[in-house]
Amino acid sequence: MIPSLLVLGALLGVTVVGVAHPEAAPPAIGGAVPVGEVPVTSTKYLDVRSVTLAVETQSQGEIVTPVGGFITRTSCAVGGEAQSGESGIAINGRSLVYLASGAPLWRDLGPDSVGSDVRGLQTELNRLGYSLDADGEFGPLTLRAARDLAERNGVDSSDWSVIPREAFVWIPAPVTGITSCPTVLGASVAPDDALFVAPPVIASARVAALPDTLAPGPRVIVVGEVRVAVDDQGAIADPAALHELGRSSEFAAWLAADDGTDFIVDLELASPVTVTTVPPAAVFGLDGSTGCISSAGHTVVVEVVGSGLGQSYVVVPADAEVVVVDVRLPPGRPCG
Structure with missing residues (x-):
C-alpha cells in the first residue's frame, strides 16, 4: 500500500x-x-511544489590578460573553472594569478595608494586566509600578503616594492566558469586580449508565482543537488546562494538551451x-x-x-x- x-x-x-x-x-x-x-x-x-523560477542574468564577458606575449602554460578548458588565488596561465614563462578582487586592479599599488581597488584586494586576500585591515590603504602587511600569494603560485616577488597590476588576472567571482577559450598554448596575445569567456551569472531569482495554500514554514528551492533558501516572497536573497544555483548543471543546461522554456524547480519546506x-x-x-x-x-x-x-x-x-x-x-x- x-x-x-x-x-x-x-x-x-x-x-x-x-x-x-x-x-x-x-x-x-x-x-x-x-x-x-x-x-x-x-x-x-x-509540501513539494513545481514552480517556475524567474531568473535575471548578468553578463561577465571576456576575461583579459594584463600583459602581452606568448602563452607558455594554460589550463583553460570549456566547462572548467578559474579559481581566485590560483594560477591558470603563464605568459612568457611567468605565471599570472587569478584574483576576484571586487574592484579590478587598474594600477600598480604602492605606499601612496588608497581606494576601492586596495580595499578589494585586501578583502580577497582575507578570504584567501590572510589577516588584513580592509581599510583601502596600502601598507606593508598588504604588500607582504600579496607577495606571499604570488610566491605560492610560482611568481618571484622578492623584488616587489609595489604590487604590480600585471601579475594578476582579474575575475568576477572566486570561482568563475569558462564557456570558451579563444587562446591556445603557444598563441601570441596583446594586453587586454581575451584569455577566456565567462558565462552569465544569476543577478536575481525568485519564484514567478507562489502557489496558494502553502504549508507554513521556511522554504527552499531544490535544483538537482542544490538546495537554497528563499524568503517569504519566494526570492533568493543570499548572493552566495545565487552563485551556487548558477553553478548547477541544471541552470547551465537551461541557459544553453536558450529556447524560451521556463526554468522549473521544486519549492519545498526546508524541514x-x-x-x-x-x-x-x-x-x-x-x-x-x-x-x-x-x-x-x-x-x-x-x-x-x-x-x-x-x-x-x-x-x-x-x-x-x-x-x-x-x-x-x-x-x-x-x-x-
Whole structure:
C-alpha cells in the first residue's frame, strides 16, 4: 500500500515520506474499531511544489590578460573553472594569478595608494586566509600578503616594492566558469586580449508565482543537488546562494538551451513537518486553515496544511494523541 501511495503522491505534487505509526492491527488482534471512527497515520510532509523560477542574468564577458606575449602554460578548458588565488596561465614563462578582487586592479599599488581597488584586494586576500585591515590603504602587511600569494603560485616577488597590476588576472567571482577559450598554448596575445569567456551569472531569482495554500514554514528551492533558501516572497536573497544555483548543471543546461522554456524547480519546506492524515469528512468548523477533528469523543484543534489521495493533512498539537477520528459528524458542527 505504501509504495503505491508514494507513487501517486509524486504524481499529484505531494511528498509523503515514511510512516510514523504502524498500520492498524486487524480486528481479530486489536479489537473492532467503533462504527464511524477511522484509524489515522502520521507521515513526514515536505509540501513539494513545481514552480517556475524567474531568473535575471548578468553578463561577465571576456576575461583579459594584463600583459602581452606568448602563452607558455594554460589550463583553460570549456566547462572548467578559474579559481581566485590560483594560477591558470603563464605568459612568457611567468605565471599570472587569478584574483576576484571586487574592484579590478587598474594600477600598480604602492605606499601612496588608497581606494576601492586596495580595499578589494585586501578583502580577497582575507578570504584567501590572510589577516588584513580592509581599510583601502596600502601598507606593508598588504604588500607582504600579496607577495606571499604570488610566491605560492610560482611568481618571484622578492623584488616587489609595489604590487604590480600585471601579475594578476582579474575575475568576477572566486570561482568563475569558462564557456570558451579563444587562446591556445603557444598563441601570441596583446594586453587586454581575451584569455577566456565567462558565462552569465544569476543577478536575481525568485519564484514567478507562489502557489496558494502553502504549508507554513521556511522554504527552499531544490535544483538537482542544490538546495537554497528563499524568503517569504519566494526570492533568493543570499548572493552566495545565487552563485551556487548558477553553478548547477541544471541552470547551465537551461541557459544553453536558450529556447524560451521556463526554468522549473521544486519549492519545498526546508524541514519536513509531521502531519496526520485524516479523511476530509473528519475535519469540521474550518476557518481559513484552522479546523477541528473529533477523536474518541474529544475535540482537537488542528492546522490543515495540505491534501491528496482523498486525505487531508493536518498538524495535531504536540500534547494531543490522535489514533482514530470520527467521520460521522452532524452537519454544521462548530469547532471548539
